[in-house]
Amino acid sequence: xxxxxxxxxxxxxxxxxxxxxxxxxxxxxxxxxxxxxxxxxxxxxxxxxxxxxxxxxxxxxxxxxxxxxxxxxxxxxxxxxxxxxxxxxxxxxxxxxxxxxxxxxxxxxxxxxxx
Amino acid sequence: xxxxxxxxxxxxxxxxxxxxxxxxxxxxxxxxxxxxxxxxxxxxxxxxxxxxxxxxxxxxxxxxxxxxxxxxxxxxxxxxxxxxxxxxxxxxxxxxxxxxxxxxxxxxxxxxxxxxx
Numbered sequence: 001x002x003x004x005x006x007x008x009x010x011x012x013x014x015x016x017x018x019x020x021x022x023x024x025x026x027x028x029x030x031x032x033x034x035x036x037x038x039x040x041x042x043x044x045x046x047x048x049x050x051x052x053x054x055x056x057x058x059x060x061x062x063x064x065x066x067x068x069x070x071x072x073x074x075x076x077x078x079x080x081x082x083x084x085x086x087x088x089x090x091x092x093x094x095x096x097x098x099x100x101x102x103x104x105x106x107x108x109x110x111x112x113x114x115x
Numbered sequence: 116x117x118x119x120x121x122x123x124x125x126x127x128x129x130x131x132x133x134x135x136x137x138x139x140x141x142x143x144x145x146x147x148x149x150x151x152x153x154x155x156x157x158x159x160x161x162x163x164x165x166x167x168x169x170x171x172x173x174x175x176x177x178x179x180x181x182x183x184x185x186x187x188x189x190x191x192x193x194x195x196x197x198x199x200x201x202x203x204x205x206x207x208x209x210x211x212x213x214x215x216x217x218x219x220x221x222x223x224x225x226x227x228x229x230x231x232x
């Protein structure tokens with residue numbers, strides 16, 4: 001069975017500061033890992049995904065995430081926060097074949113960016 | 116390329132009433148998903164279609180929820196009768212089908228916010 005834990009339901013940073021959103025996963029099979037962003041009153045948009053190529057994955061809007069198998073982590077980072085980054089961020093995991101392809105979602109982390 | 120379309124965007128109903136949501140996926144996307152997202156939680160998959168067939172409806176409360184995708188394109192999700200705990204955002208997503216992981220990337224619509232009073 002697969003699961004995702006996002007540490008911290010709310011994160012607040014100052015504009016220009018480092019953004020770090022934590023995601024740990026549990027999977028009995030090699031996983032695919034995803035980060036999605038949800039702006040207020042909008043659907044979910046894919047930020048980036050890990051599919052077993054490079055462990056450091058770069059996404060849109062300056063975000064990146066590093067897959068660390070030894071730590072079962074896939075933390076999302078951005079060097080310098082912008083006001084427009086304020087949103088809900090979801091980490092998700094899936095397997096690679098058959099029924100394991102279903103996305104399993106974390107509870108989300110709400111990011112606030114202070115001026 | 117047009118995105119996933121959903122309507123209505125907002126709906127307020129009283130408990131025990133019925134409601135229907137509509138979704139039109141991205142053209143050519145064979146797989147369609149309906150999710151329920153309760154405030155403060157991640158999305159919960161209700162049902163997944165591959166063309167007009169159901170792949171997974173294990174978390175769909177079948178006593179009150181139903182969904183169809185008759186022609187393998189657009190889809191409707193219905194709740195009858197609604198309960199207070201059905202208040203949530205209902206998200207529709209679509210993806211291509213195939214062997215490459217990129218074909219499983221899900222594209223989401225804006226969602227329908229349902230309030231049951």
